[in-house]
Amino acid sequence: MAPEPQFNGWLGLDANSAKGNLTWGPYTPKPFTESEIDIQITHCGVCGSDIHTLRSGWGATDYPCVVGHEIIGTAIRVGSQAAKERGIAVGDRVGVGAQSGSCLKADCEYCSDGDEVACPHMVGTYNGKFEDGSKSYGGYADYSRTPGHFVVKIPEGLESADAAPMMCGGVTVFAPLKRNGCGTTAKRVGIVGVGGLGHFGLLFAKALGAEKVVAISRTTGKKADAEKMGATGFIATQDEDWVQNNAGTLDLIISTVSSPDMPLSGYLALLAPKGQFIQVGAPEDVLPPIHAFSLIRNSIKIGGSLIGTPKDIEDMLELVVEKKVKPWVQKIPMKEANKAIVEFEEGVPRYRFCLVNEENVKKLGA
CATH class of the missing domain: 3.90.180.10 (Medium-chain alcohol dehydrogenases, catalytic domain)
Structure with missing residues (x-):
């Protein structure tokens, strides 16, 4: 022994x-x-x-x-x-x-x-x-x-x-990407947050075959890094018209951010009809309120995912x-x-x- x-x-x-x-x-x-x-x-x-x-x-x-x-x-x-x-x-x-x-x-x-x-x-x-x-x-x-x-x-x-x-960090984003059809039924994928989890999200979305991989961050400070990780597009939420310019362009969004002040309604507006929003970041406070029609109008699904x-x-x-x-x-x-x-x-x-x-x-x- x-x-x-x-x-x-x-x-x-x-x-x-x-x-x-x-x-x-x-x-x-x-x-x-x-x-x-x-x-x-x-x-x-x-x-x-x-x-x-x-x-x-x-x-x-x-x-x-x-x-x-x-x-x-x-x-x-x-x-x-x-x-x-x-x-x-x-x-x-x-x-x-x-x-x-x-x-x-x-x-x-x-x-x-x-x-x-x-x-x-x-x-x-x-x-x-x-x-x-x-x-x-x-x-x-x-x-x-x-x-x-x-x-x-x-x-x-x-x-x-x-x-x-x-x-932990890797599988936390890999599991919901794979489970929700990244690269198959979900060809256009957005990753909210370019941090530890988000960088894995970009890497794995590309590896799983997504045709469009969009990094979503508050500023453009990490745009060059995101592109090196596989992002084909970038949305900065500090831009005045970020929602209007990108509405309905994504099939799946994985949110890695842990801020209770995230612009959740704006993120949901980026989804195409029947799109999915999956939250993996875990704020210590409640998420922002959303209007019911943010989900109803385009049959949007919102959910969460825990590790793998x-x-x-x-x-x-x-x-x-x-x-x-x-x-x-x-x-x-x-x-x-x-x-x-x-x-x-x-x-x-x-x-x-x-x-x-x-x-x-x-x-x-x-």
Whole structure:
């Protein structure tokens, strides 16, 4: 039996931790069972969810909390059931996204249909509670202990620092793009926001075959970057006639922004009849009100999407390798996690931060 790893990570002890006040220290993971996989972490992406959770922005956080749900590392201990289900062996490079648990029961209409995200017993990779009452802890750490069902193999030809931000940020936009017909029934796609999520949206819309990919942002400041990511058009909402000049020109819009002040009615006006608007950004306040006829007049559908399933992640990684999708990632030593979360909140990343556990990279030769 492999020795028990020493679980240490960057602990958020209260809401003030979101201001760059994480503390490195030990924590107790869930008990190891034959369904678990222990991962020696080499990389972990920085996600907006980390900041929201650290400051209790989406509700009360159960402190202490180790955030980080864009985890890449090496499997160092694999339970027999996990090995059988996932085909993962000690030494494999693996990843974990934002979900680390669900009921997985045969009579669950969601888990049995491969839609684990919708399970009422969904457990987040951090700030969650497993069925046995133990807490879930994330990837700003040396090790992760995760139920094997939610661990995926990382394919060859993909750098770990690029793969990490895809585990949540990437699949959060990939899943609704694919599910809502990007490149097939939805040829004209708009992405609201050119940030961490939005940049993935542009990359994946192009990779999935959309004929028209439009970046939608407040100003033209990121227009050149958006075009390099695959945008064929750009809408700046600070322009006076942005709605009138672009009304009815899109089949699908994915909104990645987290501002409660977004011009939602204007976004809906950009959709052609029977168009779809999917919100994935999660403001800490309510969305703006809309007039019913914004939906009724052209049979517009509005909805949301939460992360992605293990199968979604695998499909995304397959597309990334096939189409040679290259995200824009900046690497930061994990020992500088406090600096990373402060700069993330200040809007510094272009367009995702990835923490690198340099000691583990050296130990593993990863």
